[in-house]
Amino acid sequence: MITLIVNGKEHNWDGDPSLPLLWYLRDEVGLTGTKFGCGHAFCGACTVHLDGVAVRSCSTSMHEAADRHITTIEGLDPAGNHPVQKAWREVNVPQCGYCQSGQIMQASALIRQNPHPTTEEIRETMAGNICRCGCYQRIEAAVRLAATGA
Amino acid sequence: MFQYRVENVSRRGVLQGLGITAGLVLAVPVMSRRGMAATGMATYKTGADKMPHGTVNDPRAFVAIAPDGIVTIIASRSEMGTGVRTSLPMIVADEMNADWGRVQVKQADADEAKYGNQDTDGSRSTRHFLIPMRQVGAAARMMLEAAAAKQWGVPVSEVKADNHEVIHTPTGRKLGYGDLATAAAAEPVPDPSQLQMKDPKDFRYIGKGKVSIVDLHDITVGKAMYGIDTRLPGMKYAVIARPPVVGGKVVSFDPTDAMKVSGVEKVMEVKGWPWPSKFQPLGGVAVIARNTGAAIKGRDALKIVWDDGANAHYDSAVYRRELEEAARKPGLVVRNNGDVDAAMKSADKIVVGEYYLPHFAHAPMEPPVATANVADGKAEIWAPVQSPQGTLDDAAKTLGLKPEDVTVHVTLLGGGFGRKSKCDYALEAAIISQAIGAPVRVQWTREDDIQHDFYHTVSAERIEAGLDKNGKVIAWRHRSVAPTIMSTFKAGANHEAPFELGMGLVDLPFDIQNIRCENPAAEAHTRIGWFRSVSNIPHAFAVQTMVSEIAHATGRDPKDMLLELIGPARLVDVGPSVKDLWDYGEPISSYPIDAGRLRKVVELVAEKGEWGRQVPKGHGLGIAVHRSFVSYVATIVEVAVDSKGKMTIPRVDTAIDCGIYVNPERIQSQIEGAAIMGLSLAKYGEITFKHGRAMQKNFDTFQVGRMSDSPMVTNVHIMPATWAVPPSGVGEPGVPPFAPALCNAIFAATGKRIRHLPIGKQLEV
Numbered sequence A: 001m002i003t004l005i006v007n008g009k010e011h012n013w014d015g016d017p018s019l020p021l022l023w024y025l026r027d028e029v030g031l032t033g034t035k036f037g038c039g040h041a042f043c044g045a046c047t048v049h050l051d052g053v054a055v056r057s058c059s060t061s062m063h064e065a066a067d068r069h070i071t072t073i074e075g076l077d078p079a080g081n082h083p084v085q086k087a088w089r090e091v092n093v094p095q096c097g098y099c100q101s102g103q104i105m106q107a108s109a110l111i112r113q114n115p116h117p118t119t120e121e122i123r124e125t126m127a128g129n130i131c132r133c134g135c136y137q138r139i140e141a142a143v144r145l146a147a148t149g150a
Numbered sequence B: 001m002f003q004y005r006v007e008n009v010s011r012r013g014v015l016q017g018l019g020i021t022a023g024l025v026l027a028v029p030v031m032s033r034r035g036m037a038a039t040g041m042a043t044y045k046t047g048a049d050k051m052p053h054g055t056v057n058d059p060r061a062f063v064a065i066a067p068d069g070i071v072t073i074i075a076s077r078s079e080m081g082t083g084v085r086t087s088l089p090m091i092v093a094d095e096m097n098a099d100w101g102r103v104q105v106k107q108a109d110a111d112e113a114k115y116g117n118q119d120t121d122g123s124r125s126t127r128h129f130l131i132p133m134r135q136v137g138a139a140a141r142m143m144l145e146a147a148a149a150k151q152w153g154v155p156v157s158e159v160k161a162d163n164h165e166v167i168h169t170p171t172g173r174k175l176g177y178g179d180l181a182t183a184a185a186a187e188p189v190p191d192p193s194q195l196q197m198k199d200p201k202d203f204r205y206i207g208k209g210k211v212s213i214v215d216l217h218d219i220t221v222g223k224a225m226y227g228i229d230t231r232l233p234g235m236k237y238a239v240i241a242r243p244p245v246v247g248g249k250v251v252s253f254d255p256t257d258a259m260k261v262s263g264v265e266k267v268m269e270v271k272g273w274p275w276p277s278k279f280q281p282l283g284g285v286a287v288i289a290r291n292t293g294a295a296i297k298g299r300d301a302l303k304i305v306w307d308d309g310a311n312a313h314y315d316s317a318v319y320r321r322e323l324e325e326a327a328r329k330p331g332l333v334v335r336n337n338g339d340v341d342a343a344m345k346s347a348d349k350i351v352v353g354e355y356y357l358p359h360f361a362h363a364p365m366e367p368p369v370a371t372a373n374v375a376d377g378k379a380e381i382w383a384p385v386q387s388p389q390g391t392l393d394d395a396a397k398t399l400g401l402k403p404e405d406v407t408v409h410v411t412l413l414g415g416g417f418g419r420k421s422k423c424d425y426a427l428e429a430a431i432i433s434q435a436i437g438a439p440v441r442v443q444w445t446r447e448d449d450i451q452h453d454f455y456h457t458v459s460a461e462r463i464e465a466g467l468d469k470n471g472k473v474i475a476w477r478h479r480s481v482a483p484t485i486m487s488t489f490k491a492g493a494n495h496e497a498p499f500e501l502g503m504g505l506v507d508l509p510f511d512i513q514n515i516r517c518e519n520p521a522a523e524a525h526t527r528i529g530w531f532r533s534v535s536n537i538p539h540a541f542a543v544q545t546m547v548s549e550i551a552h553a554t555g556r557d558p559k560d561m562l563l564e565l566i567g568p569a570r571l572v573d574v575g576p577s578v579k580d581l582w583d584y585g586e587p588i589s590s591y592p593i594d595a596g597r598l599r600k601v602v603e604l605v606a607e608k609g610e611w612g613r614q615v616p617k618g619h620g621l622g623i624a625v626h627r628s629f630v631s632y633v634a635t636i637v638e639v640a641v642d643s644k645g646k647m648t649i650p651r652v653d654t655a656i657d658c659g660i661y662v663n664p665e666r667i668q669s670q671i672e673g674a675a676i677m678g679l680s681l682a683k684y685g686e687i688t689f690k691h692g693r694a695m696q697k698n699f700d701t702f703q704v705g706r707m708s709d710s711p712m713v714t715n716v717h718i719m720p721a722t723w724a725v726p727p728s729g730v731g732e733p734g735v736p737p738f739a740p741a742l743c744n745a746i747f748a749a750t751g752k753r754i755r756h757l758p759i760g761k762q763l764e765v
Helices: A021-029 A083-090 A100-113 A119-126 A136-148 B084-095 B125-152 B177-186 B216-221 B256-260 B292-300 B309-313 B316-326 B340-346 B388-399 B424-436 B446-451 B536-554 B558-566 B595-608 B664-683 B738-750
Strands: A002-006 A009-013 A047-050 A053-056 A069-071 B009-011 B063-065 B071-075 B103-107 B159-162 B165-168 B173-176 B236-241 B249-254 B264-270 B284-289 B303-307 B332-337 B349-357 B369-375 B378-383 B406-410 B440-443 B459-467 B473-481 B514-519 B619-628 B631-641 B647-657 B714-718
Touching: A009 A021, A021 B292, A047 A100, A053 A100, A083 A100, A083 A136, A083 B216, A100 A119, A100 A136, A100 B216, A119 A136, A136 B664, B063 B125, B063 B177, B071 B084, B084 B103, B084 B125, B125 B159, B125 B165, B125 B173, B125 B177, B165 B177, B173 B177, B236 B264, B236 B292, B236 B424, B249 B264, B249 B284, B256 B264, B256 B292, B264 B292, B264 B424, B284 B292, B284 B424, B292 B440, B316 B349, B316 B459, B316 B473, B340 B459, B340 B473, B340 B514, B349 B536, B369 B424, B378 B388, B378 B424, B388 B406, B388 B424, B424 B440, B459 B536, B473 B536, B536 B558, B536 B619, B536 B738, B558 B595, B558 B619, B595 B619, B595 B631, B595 B647, B595 B714, B619 B738, B631 B664, B631 B738, B647 B664, B647 B738, B664 B714, B664 B738
Parallel strands: A002 A069, B071 B103, B236 B440, B378 B406, B473 B514, B647 B714
Antiparallel strands: A002 A009, A047 A053, A047 A069, B009 B103, B063 B071, B159 B165, B165 B173, B236 B284, B249 B303, B264 B284, B332 B514, B349 B459, B369 B378, B369 B440, B459 B473, B619 B631, B631 B647
C-alpha cells in the first residue's frame, strides 16, 4: 500500500507501484487538470509539485511519490489566485490552454526557488515546457509579471 | 429565449455559481433558417453556402435568455486555440446589446442542420459567420424590443435595447432582458430583410480586443475540459497498437503477457480498413484497462505479428530523390501565361532554385483522444474534433447506426492544427465501446501521434526565373511535386487538387508576363492530411526564397525586389489556363487577389519592422509575404547566427491584412503562435520513413520550438480595415511567410542559402 498526500489530502494506492503518478492523478483520483503530453518528460504538460519541487508526473512512479506531498494545478491556490495564475490571466497567455497547467506549475516552482529570475533564467527553465500553439512570448511576460509585478 | 439542457458551460469568473437551470422559459422546436442578407449593413457573398449545411442565422438556434437575465449563446465551431468560442458569441452579444458580463457560452453538439457548417478548418469561422452571427444578435434584439413595446403598449419605435435592458425612450422605463425572456420568445423571428443592424461605431466588443477568452479562468485553474478529461461512470481506458505501416494489418497476436499486467482487463483486435480509407481507423490490437497507465504497460507486453502491406518499401530518402527528379522534368501544366519557353531562351540570365520540404507531424499538445459510450443502439461520443458533423456521420456509418442515434459532444481541443479534422480516434473509441459494452476512452500516446499521423505532405519545388539584361524577371516556371491529400480519399490520386494548387502555386500574384506552373505526378505512401496552412507552406517557401535569390543575383534590395515582382496595385487575373482557381472556396468577387493589399502589408511591415535597419555583425534581416486563406501577411525576421552556427531570433515583425476583424487581441496571439509554428517547421520539423515506418517517435526526435528557441520579441501589426472589406482568415495565414523570411535572414546574416527544410544542422560549422 502506497500513501501519498495530494493537495493536502491523504490517498492510498494498492495497485501497481510502477504506475506513473500522472495516470493515478488523472484516472484514479480524477484530478484532470494535470495533462498528458509525451509520457517521457520531454514536454512538461504533466508538471506537478513533489514536496514543492516541479516534477514531470508522467515519469514519476507511484513508488517515488510514496509518503510525499503532491500539489497539482487544482491545489496550487484555493481560489485560483496564485500570483502566477493571476499573471496568466492578466497577460491572456493561453491559446488552446492545454499545456498551461504544466506551464503554471513549472513557473510557480521557479518563482518559489528564484523569486527574481532573469529573462535568461525564465527562458531556460520554461524551455522544458512545450506549447505547440506558441504562447512563449506571453508565458515569459507572465512569469516576469508574477515575479516582479511588471 | 429557448430551452435546452445546460451542461459544460463556461462563463466569466464573476458569474460562477449563478444557475440558469431554474425557470427556463420556453422550448421552441427549431427549424433553422438559412443565412440571408439583411438591411442596414454591408453584406458580401462568401463561400459559406458551398460548405455542407452553409450558415444559419436563426436566433432560436443560438440564443437563450433565462429569467435571471443570463444570456446563453451557442458556440457552434470548435475551439482549438484560435479564440473562436469567444469571438463568435461576442459578435452575437454585441449586436443584441447584451452585457458580456451576463453572457455564458455553451458548446454545441454536432448538428449542422441546426447550426450550419461546423467544420472548423480553413480559417473560415469569422469570414463565414460574422454576418450570420450579427443577424442572430440583431434578430434577438428586435424580438426583445418588440416584446417590451407590447408590454408597455407603445410603438416599437419608442423603445431601444441597450446594455441588457430595453428602454422606453420617452419615459425612461426599463425592462431587463430576463424580464422579457418569455415574451420575447413568443415574438416572431424577424425576416432577415427587415433586420436593423447596429452601426459599427456603436460596437462595444467587436474590433476592440478587450474581451478575454471565455475559458481563461478555467484554463488557469485546471478546470477547462478537453477531450482527455471526459470521465464516465464505469469507463474503461484503452490504447491501441496500430500497424506500423499504413495499409498493414494484424496477422496474429499473443495477449498472454499483456493480460498479466496489473490493471489490464481485456485485449482485442480492432478492425482496420483497406488503405486509402479516408478517416477510418488503421486497426490493430487494443488493450483495455482500469487506467491509461496500465493500458500502455499492457500494450508494451503485447506480441504482434504484422503484415506490413504495400507501403513497406516507403523510404523517404529515396522518395525525396524521386520528387526532385520529377521536378526537373515537365509535368501537368496547371497555369500558363505567355510563352515561358521562348522567354527563357531570350533571357539574359536564369536563376534556378530547388527546394525541399519534408513531411511533418501536427503534434498538438493533446494527442488524439476520444470517449465513447455505445449502448442500446445509440452512441454518445465526447471528442476534441474539428469536424463534429463529419465525426457523427462517420461514426453512424462505422457502427451501423442511424445518424439520429449518434450524439457527438465537442470538448475543448488541446490544439488541432488540422489533425483533429480527421476523426479516426473517435471512431476507434466507438468501435471498442460497442465491442465491450462499456464506455471507453481511447488515448493516443505521443508515439502513436507522431507515428500514425495524417502527415503534412512532402514536397519538391523547383523554380526557374528568366531575367532580361536589366534584371527584370520576364519568365517564371514553378514546378511543385507533392503527394496530395486526395490520396487519403481515393486510391491512385497523384496530382495536387485545386485546393492545393490554389495555395500559393497557381494564384501567384506576380506581375510577370510569362508564367508556367506545373505539377508532375507523385504517389503517396502514407496518410497525407491537412496541416495548418497546408500547401501554402512549401509553395510560399519556394516562391519567397526565390525572390530573395533573384534579389541577390541582381544586386537588389529584397523588399524592393518583392514589390517589383508584385507589381502595381491591381486585381490579379491568373488567366483562363487555371481551370479551378479555388480561391479558398470564396467567390472571387468578394475575395479577389489584390496586389494592392499585398503591397501594403509589405510596406507596413517594412515601416514598422524597420526594414533596412543596421543590425550587428552575424545578424541578418529577411522578408517574405504571402496571401493565403484570402488574407495578406508579411513577415520580417531578424536572425543572429553565432560562430558555431547557433541561431537565435532577436525580433520578428508581422503585418496582417485580414479585412474587417472581430478580435484583434486573438489575431495578435495567432500571429505570435504562427511564428513559433513557422520556426518549429523551419528549424526542426521532419518525419522520415524507412521500411514504411515513421522514424521519429516523440519530442526528442521530432522536435518542436521551445521557449529557448523563440523570438525575443514578436510584433504584430494589424492593417486597419473598414466594414467594406470582408473578413478573411487568421488561424493559418501567419505560418507560410515565416520560414522563408527566416531563411532569407539567415542568408543575409551568413551567406548560407537554406533550400531544404528543416534547417537542422545546416548552419553548424
